[in-house]
Amino acid sequence: MFGKEQTLDLRVLGKNSSNENSWWQQHPDDERSHLNEECGLFGVLGHPDAARLTYFGLHALQHRGQEGAGILVNNNGKLNRHRGLGLVTEVFRDEKDLEELTGSSAIGHVRYATAGSANINNIQPFQFEFHDGALGLAHNGNLTNAQSLRCELEKSGAIFSSNSDTEILMHLIRRSHHPEFMGRVKEALNTVKGGFAYLIMTENSIVAALDPNGFRPLSIGKMSNGALVVASETCAFDVVGATWIQDVQPGEIIEINDDGIHVDQFTDSTNMTICSMEYIYFARPDSNIAGVNVHTARKRSGKILAQEAQIDADIVIGVPNSSLSAASGYAEESGLPYEMGLIKNQYVARTFIQPTQELREQGVRMKLSAVRGVVEGKRVIMVDDSIVRGTTSRRIVKLLKDAGAAEVHVAIASPALKYPCFYGIDIQDRDELIAATHTTDEIREAIGADSLTYLSQTGLVEAIGHDKLCLSYFDGEYPTPLYDYEADYLESLAKNSVK
Numbered sequence: 001m002f003g004k005e006q007t008l009d010l011r012v013l014g015k016n017s018s019n020e021n022s023w024w025q026q027h028p029d030d031e032r033s034h035l036n037e038e039c040g041l042f043g044v045l046g047h048p049d050a051a052r053l054t055y056f057g058l059h060a061l062q063h064r065g066q067e068g069a070g071i072l073v074n075n076n077g078k079l080n081r082h083r084g085l086g087l088v089t090e091v092f093r094d095e096k097d098l099e100e101l102t103g104s105s106a107i108g109h110v111r112y113a114t115a116g117s118a119n120i121n122n123i124q125p126f127q128f129e130f131h132d133g134a135l136g137l138a139h140n141g142n143l144t145n146a147q148s149l150r151c152e153l154e155k156s157g158a159i160f161s162s163n164s165d166t167e168i169l170m171h172l173i174r175r176s177h178h179p180e181f182m183g184r185v186k187e188a189l190n191t192v193k194g195g196f197a198y199l200i201m202t203e204n205s206i207v208a209a210l211d212p213n214g215f216r217p218l219s220i221g222k223m224s225n226g227a228l229v230v231a232s233e234t235c236a237f238d239v240v241g242a243t244w245i246q247d248v249q250p251g252e253i254i255e256i257n258d259d260g261i262h263v264d265q266f267t268d269s270t271n272m273t274i275c276s277m278e279y280i281y282f283a284r285p286d287s288n289i290a291g292v293n294v295h296t297a298r299k300r301s302g303k304i305l306a307q308e309a310q311i312d313a314d315i316v317i318g319v320p321n322s323s324l325s326a327a328s329g330y331a332e333e334s335g336l337p338y339e340m341g342l343i344k345n346q347y348v349a350r351t352f353i354q355p356t357q358e359l360r361e362q363g364v365r366m367k368l369s370a371v372r373g374v375v376e377g378k379r380v381i382m383v384d385d386s387i388v389r390g391t392t393s394r395r396i397v398k399l400l401k402d403a404g405a406a407e408v409h410v411a412i413a414s415p416a417l418k419y420p421c422f423y424g425i426d427i428q429d430r431d432e433l434i435a436a437t438h439t440t441d442e443i444r445e446a447i448g449a450d451s452l453t454y455l456s457q458t459g460l461v462e463a464i465g466h467d468k469l470c471l472s473y474f475d476g477e478y479p480t481p482l483y484d485y486e487a488d489y490l491e492s493l494a495k496n497s498v499k
Contacts, residue, residue, distance in 0.1 A: 039064055039065040039109055039110055039112060039124070039138075039232075040058065040061030040062075040063075040065055040109070040110045040140065040232040040233070040236075041061075041107070041108070041109060041139075041140050041197060041218065041230070041231065041232045042054050042057035042058050042061060042108045042109075042229070042232070042236055043107040043108070043138075043208070043229065043231075043256075044057070044105060044106055044227055044228070044229045044230075045105040045205070045206050045228050045229075045256050045257070046104060046105065046225075046226060046227040046228060046258065047104060047223065047225065047227035048104055050074075050104055050105050050106035050227075051071050051098050051101035051106050053227075053229070054073075054106040054107070054108040055071065055088065055092055055098060056239050056240050057108060057229065057231055057236040057239060057240055058071070058088045058108045058109070058110050058236075059088050059239070060231075060233075060235050060238075060239040060240075060284075061110055061231065061233060061235075061236055062088055064110055064112070064140075064232060064282065065109075065110035065111045065112035066087055066112060067085065067086075067112050067123075068083065068084060068085045068086065068110070068111045068120075068123035068124075069084065069087070069088045069091040069110045069123070070083025070084070070108065070109050070123050070124055070125055071083070071101055071106055071107075071108040071125070072106060072107050072125040072127055072136040072138075072201060073101040073103035073106040074105045074106065074136075074201055074203065075102050075103035075104075076103075077133075077204070078134070079127055079129075079134045079135075079136055079201065079203075080101055080103070081125065081127045082097050082100070082101055083120070083123045083124070083125070084123065085119075085120060085123065105201070105206060106201075107125050107136055107199045107201050107206060108125065108138070109124035109125050109138040111123060111124060112426065121161060121162045121163075122162045122163065122164045124137070124138045124139065124164075124166060125138040125201070126138070126162070126166060126167060126170065130174070133202070133203055134203065135170065135200060135201065135202060136200065137167075137169065137170055137198065137199070137200055137201070138166075138199045139164075139165075139166035139169070139196060139197070139198050140196070140197040140216050140218075140232055140424065141194060141195035141196040141197055141215060141216050141423060141424040142165065142194055142196075142424040142425075143165045143168065143192050143193060143194040143195075143196065144193050144194035144195075144422050144423070144480065144481070144482055144483040144484060144485055145192065145193040145483040145484055146168055146192075146194075146484065147484040148483065148484055149168050149172070149191070149192065150165075150168060153168065153171050153172075153175075156175075158175075168192065169188050169189075169192060169196075169198065172187070172191050172192070173185055173188045176188060181202070182207075182253070182255065185200065185253065185266070186253060186266040189253065189266040189267075190266060190267055193480065193481070193483055194211065194422065194423055194424075194480070194483075195211055195213070195215035195216055195422075195423030195424045196209070196210070196211045197209070197210050197211070197216040197217075197218045197248070199230065204257055204258070205255050206230065206255075206257075207253065207254070207255050207256070208220070208248050208252075208253070208254045208256065209248070209252065209253040209254070209266065210248045210249065210250055210251070210252055211250065211251075212250050212251045212267050212269055212270045213250055213270070213271055213272065213273045213423075213470070213479055213480060214248075214249065214250035214270075214273070214274055215273065215274065215275045215423045215424065215470060216232065216275065216423075216424060217232055217274070217278060217283070217289045217290075218231075218248040219231060219232075219233070219237070219244060219245075219246070219248065220244075220245050220246050220247075220248065220254070220256070220261065221237040221242035222242060222243055223240065223241060223242045223243075224241065227242075228245075228256050228260075229242045230248075233283055233287040233289075234286075234287045234288045235283075235284040235286045235287040246261075247290065249270075250271070250272050251265050251266060251267045251268065251269070252264070252265055253266045271479060272290075273468060273469060273470040273479040274289060274290055274468055274469055274470065275421075275423065275425075275469075275470050276414075276460065276464065276469045276470055276473070276474075277414075277421075277425065278294075279292070279297045279298070279464050280322075280386060280413065280414045280460075281322050281385045281414075285298065285322075285325050290466065292466070294325075295325045297465065298322075298323075298325035298326045298329070298413065298463075299326065299328055299329035300329060300462070300463035300465075301326050301329065301413040301414070301455055301459070301460060301463035302328065302329025302330035302331075302332075302333070302383060302413055303329040303330065303333040303463075304455060304456075304463050305329075305330055305411055305412075305413050305455045305459065306329070306330045306331075306333035306334040307333060307459075308453070308455065308456060308459055309381075309411050309453040311334075311381055311409045311411065311451060312379070313336060313378075313379040313380060313381045313407070313409055314336070314337075314378040314379045315336060315338075315339045315341065315374070315375070315378050315379075315380055315381070316330050316331040316337070316338050316380075316383060317339055317341030317342055317374075317375070317380060317381070317382055317383070318383050319368075319384045319385075319396060320342060320343070320344035320368070322385050323383050323384045323385045323413065326385065326413035327383035330381065330383050330411060334381075339371075339374045339375075340371060340374065341370060341371050341374045341375045341382075341400065342368050342369070342371070342382075342396070342399075342400075343368065343369045343370075343371060344367065344368055345366060345367055345368070345369070368399060369399075370399045370400050370402070370403035370405075371403070372403040375405040376403060376404030376405070377404060377405075377406055378405055378406060379405075379406050379407040379409070380400055380405045380406075380408050381409045382396065382397070382400065382408055382410050382411070382449075383411050383412075383413060384396075384410065384411075384412055384413070385413055385414060386412060386417055387410075387412055387416070387417065387434065387435065388427065388432070388434070389432060389434050390443060390446055390447050393410060393447040393449070394446065394447040397410065397447050397448045397449050401448070407450040408449050409449065409450050409451040409452075409453070410444070410449040410451070410452045410453070411453045412452070412453065412454045412455060413455050414454065414455055414460060414474075415454050415455060415456065415457045415460060415471075415473075415474040416435035416440065416474065417433050417435055417473050418430070418433060418435045418436045418473070418475075418476065419433070419436070419472055419473050419474070419475070419476040420432070420433070420489070420492075421472065421473060422478070422482055422485050422489075423470070429488075429492055430492040430493065430495075431492065431495075434446070440452055440454065457474050457475065460474075476493075
């Protein structure tokens with residue numbers, strides 16, 4: 001585990017890169033100008049049209065992954081699957097795609113890759129056919145000892161059909177000598193490390209499991225007909241008409257079958273540290289995580305940010321969509337008008353990558369438009385959830401100033417992102433984070449803002465309402481050992497730091 005004292009000792013070895021132009025040259029614009037969650041899970045047991053229900057559940061979780069989607073159904077012990085690259089509506093474009101997935105239980109997955117490349121073999125759920133039965137598997141998170149485990153398994157004869165870390169768990173289950181299936185699953189869960197939420201489909205049940213820290217959310221709900229559902233976020237329950245029953249707790253393994261919900265532990269060594277970025281950015285505002293509504297937490301973060309920032313301005317605007325809750329809280333606390341200064345085009349693809357700077361600038365105008373009639377001549381406070389590389393912030397500030405804004409003050413409703421995540425987010429190198437190598441004033445100058453303010457870490461914890469959080473992105477204190485990532489992380493600390 002890395003403590004603050006060790007982290008600070010290593011940071012002084014770094015070099016301060018004060019030339020913002022070199023940053024943009026070394027980090028050309030791409031789709032990773034913001035953070036991306038790895039994936040979303042949905043499962044249902046006991047519904048006559050389980051696949052269609054899972055389709056709607058995955059649609060509600062689409063924000064958690066847009067690279068690929070899949071659904072695996074169980075029809076009287078026989079598993080059948082449909083998966084593909086693209087959005088849920090693209091993968092299940094034809095009605096027959098769902099009609100062919102008959103069965104009363106299903107698990108589904110939407111993916112954004114942090115481990116493994118973008119190809120069909122990595123799209124989940126995975127389906128396994130063994131001599132003694134069939135199994136399905138879906139995973140949200142990232143294993144920190146995946147490379148070591150894969151090497152050990154391959155040396156002993158294991159053959160992998162994907163380069164995703166998800167498949168490792170099934171190899172461990174099959175190699176266990178425990179006489180009972182759940183015992184083999186527990187043994188495997190105690191072998192993998194890092195962040196993980198798993199759904200395992202057997203011929204008569206769905207098994208849900210969460211890592212000992214509970215980095216990713218996972219909840220169970222119930223429908224009016226008695227069907228049980230499990231999802232990465234509670235917003236999916238609202239879409240399918242289910243009522244929340246309970247959250248899967250850290251270190252729990254829960255078997256859901258025709259007899260109901262059976263809760264067990266695969267480890268007693270637990271320490272809840274929910275990913276704070278779930279509250280800041282990833283989760284939908286209508287979801288509840290550990291009993292806290294995401295919109296409410298974001299609105300409180302905006303209120304506290306207004307108290308801390310004390311910016312003299314005329315209006316407050318939010319960057320659509322994840323920052324709107326925080327912006328409304330900022331405006332309410334500051335007493336300034338909350339205006340719609342930016343409009344998002346909902347029909348533009350998630351990524352827009354072009355080879356020239358001129359076309360890249362055109363791309364951001366396709367995604368966002370500044371409302372000249374709102375911002376012209378105004379001192380604008382632009383509230384956003386985070387700054388990763390600074391690419392997006394720089395473009396939006398320019399949009400607002402091109403539309404006539406007299407001043408643009410950027411207020412970020414989270415602390416500065418200085419450290420990578422190893423538990424299921426696609427930033428695993430400090431070199432990708434502008435705040436790791438630049439001071440706040442350098443970032444302000446680089447993005448062209450008149451001022452730049454971040455929410456304090458104390459303010460973030462107060463806004464969320466509990467301290468059972470992973471805050472490693474901000475302070476470099478990781479709640480678990482980093483295993484395979486440790487050497488690279490220490491090297492990046494020494495290479496990329498602010499003095």
